Amino acid sequence: DAGVIQSPRHEVTEMGQEVTLRCKPISGHNSLFWYRQTMMRGLELLIYFNNNVPIDDSGMPEDRFSAKMPNASFSTLKIQPSEPRDSAVYFCASSPQALYQPQHFGDGTRLSIL
Amino acid sequence: QKEVEQDPGPLSVPEGAIVSLNCTYSNSAFQYFMWYRQYSRKGPELLMYTYSSGNKEDGRFTAQVDKSSKYISLFIRDSQPSDSATYLCAMSYQGGKLIFGQGTELSVKP
Numbered sequence: 732d733a734g735v736i737q738s739p740r741h742e743v744t745e746m747g748q749e750v751t752l753r754c755k756p757i758s759g760h761n762s763l764f765w766y767r768q769t770m771m772r773g774l775e776l777l778i779y780f781n782n783n784v785p786i787d788d789s790g791m792p793e794d795r796f797s798a799k800m801p802n803a804s805f806s807t808l809k810i811q812p813s814e815p816r817d818s819a820v821y822f823c824a825s826s827p828q829a830l831y832q833p834q835h836f837g838d839g840t841r842l843s844i845l
Numbered sequence: 846q847k848e849v850e851q852d853p854g855p856l857s858v859p860e861g862a863i864v865s866l867n868c869t870y871s872n873s874a875f876q877y878f879m880w881y882r883q884y885s886r887k888g889p890e891l892l893m894y895t896y897s898s899g900n901k902e903d904g905r906f907t908a909q910v911d912k913s914s915k916y917i918s919l920f921i922r923d924s925q926p927s928d929s930a931t932y933l934c935a936m937s938y939q940g941g942k943l944i945f946g947q948g949t950e951l952s953v954k955p
Contacts, residue, residue: 776943
C-alpha cells in the first residue's frame with residue numbers, strides 16, 4: 732500500500748516568493764493533518780481536515796499560511812509571501828477517521844527560505 | 846509547563862543494551878498513547894499504540910502506561926544499531942488533538 736506522499740521533498744526559495752506544498756493521503760483515510768517540525772518547537776499541528784473540510788486551523792501561524800483539500804486524495808499548504816522564519820520541515824499525515832487515532836506521516840518537505 | 850515532557854537526550858547505548866525511553870504528561874484526560882520512531886530525513890513512523898493503562902509488547906518493543914503517575918515508557922530489548930533514531934511519544938483523548946513530546950535522540954553503538 733502506498734503511504735502518504737508529499738511533494739516536493741526539498742524546496743529552496745527566496746523570501747517573498749509563494750510556496751506550495753502538496754500531499755496525497757492514504758486512500759480511504761478521512762482525516763488529514765499538516766504539521767511543521769523545527770528543532771526549537773518540535774512537531775506543531777497547523778491544520779486538520781476531516782472529510783475534506785477544515786476543522787481546526789488554530790495552529791496556522793498567520794494569514795500568510797493557507798491550506799485546501801479540494802478532494803479526498805489531495806491537499807495543499809501554501810505560504811504567501813514566504814519569510815526566512817518559515818524554514819522548517821512540513822509533514823502531512825492522515826488517519827482513518829478521528830483526530831485522536833494513530834496518524835501515518837509522509838516523509839515531509841524540507842523548506843528553506845533564503 | 847508543556848502538556849507532554851520528554852527528555853531530548855541524546856542517549857547513547859552499546860548494542861544489545863536495554864533502552865528505556867520515557868514521557869510524563871499533565872493532562873489526566875489522555876487515554877490514547879503512541880510511540881513514533883523517526884529516522885533522519887524521514888517522517889515519524891508509528892511504532893506502538895496503546896489505549897488506557899497497561900503494557901503492550903511487540904517483538905523487542907514494550908510500551909507501558911502508568912496513568913496514576915502520568916508516565917509512559919518504551920523499552921527496547923537487545924538494541925541494534927538500526928534502532929538509532931529519534932523516538933517521539935504522543936498522546937490524546939477522544940475528540941482531542943495528538944500532543945507530541947519533543948523526541949529523544951537514541952544512538953546504538955556497534
